[in-house]
Amino acid sequence: MKVTPQSVFLAATLATALVAAGHAGGRHRAVAPREAAGSKVDYCKDCHGLSGQGYRGYLTMPRLAGQQSEYIESQLRNFAERSRDRDIFINMARVHGLSPETRSAVASHFKGLDPPPMGGGPRNLVATGQKIFQEGIPEANVPACSACHGPDAKGEAAIPRLAGQLYPYTVRQLSGWSKERGQAAAKDDTTAVMTSISHGLTPPQIDAIAAYLSYLR
């Protein structure tokens, strides 16, 4: 039988009703109470990699290593406020829900990590990607990425580091910028600047940029 939310709910209701018929008292807690672990860094690393280098699961978990701490903090805030959200099976707000104090500790930890880039982008596109990164695409009104993200793609303050970012992640971000960002009115959502830039890029150009960045140290 296909497991749909409805069928599981019905089954669980039936089961609960049968159990309740047998027991007069309270229900069991599904989760045993225990101390929550301390720093959240280990939790982040389960998905984002032991050195924050990222991970290619069903979803691509981006590289956090060497990322600008201000950017990490702003994204954690955006996830919590749901101004950055994806309509997918993972509850991004809950998974990234950290208290503000924890956010800055986590952010500065990841900024200090420096593993080599994972690579993985198509090698034959790297040269094109580098050209676009350094010169932009004037005819499409796309400025040079390096103008804001730095010639070494390491970013600055609220502008994220792109160097070493995972290829599938960069492709997804550039291809569907407004599907994920700017979902709710956020007073300091600085990511809006990327909306028109990403729209000006064609898919092959996106692939090239992402490939170039995936190998950048």
Place this chain on the structure above:
Amino acid sequence: MRVKVRMKRSIRLTMATLAMAASAGVSLAGDVETVSRNCTWCHGALGHGYSTAPRLAGQRHLYIMNQLYDFRTHARDNPFSQQYMWGATANLGPQTARDLAEYFASIPPSPANDGDLALAVTGREIYLEGIPEYEIAACAACHGPNAEGIGQIPRLGGLSYSYLKRRLAQWGEGYHVAAEPPMPRIASRLAPEEIAALASYLSFVR
């Protein structure tokens, strides 16, 4: 007087396997046909699993290949692997491993449906969202929304309740596989009730 000839069991099993394989639309090439008998003996005629031997049908072929390699190098060291799989893979060459992996991967999976239905709802929640309060990552992020896996990351959907429960507990007990973390870290934070819930839910997932 007619003499009844009893077919050898191994031939009957082969014919059964081939018949079922033919009806399932998958084909076995020469050598693999022989070698797969070594697998189906325990893992079931179409790799649907039997007793302690897990379901192989519909598993990711890269995952199966990695496991076969890890059994041979003894990198995967949980008790049943030591007892059965180390010997079973001792002489397994890479080409045969690949053929077997692709064969079993191509069989349409069907779920074991042997979990505790009452726990499946909780299990689904944990699967899709993790338990952030206890720093447990959402399984679905890596294993996919329908627990189908991707690349080397295994399908969990439809595996049997007892197998999943055992494996999740074993991660927390320190047993190894050569693939990189994060499984030991994630699973070691799961409480027994959470493991039971997850294993129950996943056993029903098609």
